[in-house]
Structure formats: C-alpha cells, structure tokens
Amino acid sequence: MVGIDIGxxxxxxxxxxxxxxxxxxxxxxxxxxxxxxxxxxxxxxxDAVVDALKQxxxxxxxxxxxxxxxxxxxxVMTKVIYMDSALSEEEMExxxxxxADNLIPYSLDEVNIxxxxxxxxxxxxxxxxxxxxxxxSENIDSLIDSLEAVxxxxxxxxxxxxxxxxxxxxxxxxxxxxxxxxxxxMVDIGANITTFSVVENGETTFVREQAFGGEQFTQSILSxxxxxxxxxxxxxxxxxxxxxxxxEVLSPFQTQLLQQIKRTLQIYCTSSGRDKVDHIxxxxxxSTLEGMVNLMINELGVPTIIADPFKGxxxxxxxxxxxxxxxxxxxxxxxxLALRSYSEWRT
Numbered sequence: 001m002v003g004i005d006i007g008x009x010x011x012x013x014x015x016x017x018x019x020x021x022x023x024x025x026x027x028x029x030x031x032x033x034x035x036x037x038x039x040x041x042x043x044x045x046x047d048a049v050v051d052a053l054k055q056x057x058x059x060x061x062x063x064x065x066x067x068x069x070x071x072x073x074x075x076v077m078t079k080v081i082y083m084d085s086a087l088s089e090e091e092m093e094x095x096x097x098x099x100a101d102n103l104i105p106y107s108l109d110e111v112n113i114x115x116x117x118x119x120x121x122x123x124x125x126x127x128x129x130x131x132x133x134x135x136x137s138e139n140i141d142s143l144i145d146s147l148e149a150v151x152x153x154x155x156x157x158x159x160x161x162x163x164x165x166x167x168x169x170x171x172x173x174x175x176x177x178x179x180x181x182x183x184x185x186m187v188d189i190g191a192n193i194t195t196f197s198v199v200e201n202g203e204t205t206f207v208r209e210q211a212f213g214g215e216q217f218t219q220s221i222l223s224x225x226x227x228x229x230x231x232x233x234x235x236x237x238x239x240x241x242x243x244x245x246x247x248e249v250l251s252p253f254q255t256q257l258l259q260q261i262k263r264t265l266q267i268y269c270t271s272s273g274r275d276k277v278d279h280i281x282x283x284x285x286x287s288t289l290e291g292m293v294n295l296m297i298n299e300l301g302v303p304t305i306i307a308d309p310f311k312g313x314x315x316x317x318x319x320x321x322x323x324x325x326x327x328x329x330x331x332x333x334x335x336x337l338a339l340r341s342y343s344e345w346r347t
Contacts, residue, residue, distance in 0.1 A: 001338065033052050073161040076133055160333060163337045184199045196264050279303050293306060309328055309331075310325060
C-alpha cells in the first residue's frame with residue numbers, strides 16, 4: 001500500500017518495500033494543494049484533492065492499486081476498554097457493538113467502528129486492553145471517494161496520531177541505544193496542525209493535536225512585511241527575508257510553538273504520572289526552522305532531534321536519497337501509513 005498523507009498544504013505519498021535491515025523507498029511524490037481545499041482536516045474542495053491525487057498517481061508505479069490514508073485524531077473517538085482475553089475475534093466484535101452504542105453520541109449507522117487488541121491488562125491478567133475507535137462515516141467516505149476517483153482502493157484508514165507513532169520504527173536507530181522504558185514524543189509540526197504521539201516500548205500510548213502550525217508563521221511574515229500570501233510562502237521557503245526577521249517574526253512564532261508543545265507534554269505527564277519524556281523527535285515542514293532544536297533543548301531540558309529516517313532504517317537509491325534528504329522529515333506521517341503494509345490489518 002502507498003501511504004498518502006493529505007494535509008492542508010500539500011499531499012505527500014510514499015511507497016516502501018521491506019528489506020532485510022529496514023525499508024526501502026520504491027517511489028515518492030508530493031504536490032501542493034489549493035489553499036482551502038482541506039481545512040481542519042476536512043476535504044472542502046474534493047475536485048482540488050482529486051487533481052492533486054491524479055498528479056501523485058502519475059508518479060507512482062502503474063501497479064500501485066492500494067493506499068493507506070488517515071483521518072484526523074480530532075474526528076475520531078477512542079477509548080481503551082477491558083475485555084475477556086478468552087473471547088474470539090467474532091465474540092469481541094459482537095461485544096464491541098454493545099460497548100460502542102453506549103459510548104458514541106451518534107447513531108451506529110452514521111459511524112465506522114474498529115478495534116484493536118493491545119496488551120494484557122496489568123490489574124487483571126484475565127482481561128485484555130482493547131482500543132475502540134469510532135469515526136463519522138462522512139469523514140472516511142470523503143477520503144475513500146477521492147482515492148477511488150484516481151483508481152486507488154483505500155485498504156486502511158488510520159488515525160494520524162497513530163500513523164505518526166508507527167513512523168517511530170524508521171527513526172528508532174537515530175536515537176541512543178537502550179530505549180527500553182524510555183518515552184519518546186514524536187511532534188509533527190504541519191501547516192495548520194501540530195500532531196503529538198508518545199511512544200513507549202514501541203507502542204503509541206498518547207496522541208493529541210493542537211491547532212497551530214507553520215501557517216501562523218506565514219501569516220506573521222505576510223502581515224509584518226506587507227507581502228501577499230504567495231510572496232510570504234516563497235520568502236519563508238527560500239529564506240529571503242529581512243535581516244531583523246529573526247527578532248521580529250521568527251522568535252515570537254517559536255515562542256508560541258514552544259508553549260503549545262510544553263502544554264501538550266504537561267497534559268501527557270499529568271495523565272501518565274511521568275515527570276517528563278526522555279526524547280523529542282521533531283518532524284513536519286516547520287520543524288526545520290533555524291534554532292528549533294536548540295530552543296527545545298534549552299527550554300524543556302529534553303534531548304531533541306529532527307527526524308531523519310535515513311539515519312534510521314530507511315534506505316533509497318542514491319538519486320532519491322539526495323533529493324529527499326533535506327525534506328524527508330515531512331514524510332513521516334506518510335511513512336507511518338506505508339508501514340501498515342507490513343503489519344496486520346483486517347480487510
């Protein structure tokens with residue numbers, strides 16, 4: 001399956017093959033989206049999204065028929081429930097429907113439900129923890145319809161936070177050894193949304209989204225220097241800004257971003273009973289802003305790196321690697337989705 005990340009700024013896709021010591025990029029693509037086509041993670045202009053997907057599809061191998069995509073965590077209701085570990089998959093499914101009816105404020109006809117067995121319950125070994133997820137069908141249908149319009153079949157619809165957590169697999173080797181019992185916070189800073197996934201012992205235990213991202217930085221440049229949106233976006237990407245921009249625009253934006261990250265980490269620590277996380281991994285287009293890593297280390301006191309799967313277990317032919325190296329960290333969500341090809345999933 002090709003992993004397709006439909007963001008508010010662009011659509012990114014990556015196709016991976018499994019190798020003896022990791023994963024290799026077979027194909028990759030990214031194409032910008034018309035402003036407003038995806039807003040608050042909802043497809044508002046399906047024609048614009050289909051046009052972008054057509055461009056992506058043209059770049060992918062002709063044999064690519066299946067895709068994995070994700071819905072926003074804010075569109076999904078999740079709850080960990082406890083079930084008898086002796087139940088079969090079919091018995092669990094019947095039980096889940098009853099549980100879901102009590103938990104979900106919509107008619108079951110309007111939602112898509114899924115569940116996944118997690119670990120054994122620590123207080124009662126005869127029980128197993130089960131993650132119940134429910135999403136309004138309209139959110140999923142809009143994704144599936146867009147993919148079908150370009151002859152791609154959605155085999156998996158994931159949740160963005162969990163896809164981000166799964167992408168930890170390709171950068172784990174980038175971190176110091178002896179990660180057992182260490183807590184790693186993956187922070188994906190997108191255009192409009194910053195997604196958090198906390199990974200403990202390879203399992204995603206906490207996901208959250210904050211409505212803040214690189215778009216606010218672009219808007220600050222736009223208003224401060226009297227530019228058009230296109231000029232501000234171009235200046236941001238090319239670094240063609242006045243000398244004082246670090247003090248006038250960059251520092252205030254980074255301070256706001258730091259507050260968002262700090263607040264979310266506090267929520268995690270409160271809910272988990274931990275004092276702090278052990279490592280922070282930054283990814284997404286805005287993560288590479290100058291000084292971000294040092295700011296996090298100095299202000300939070302947590303070792304911080306920018307995700308580089310090529311230093312982990314992701315490989316590519318030299319030409320692809322050279323092209324993607326400066327921007328590979330923005331493909332982390334797409335990587336997490338592509339990795340679903342190599343884990344168990346129900347059809």
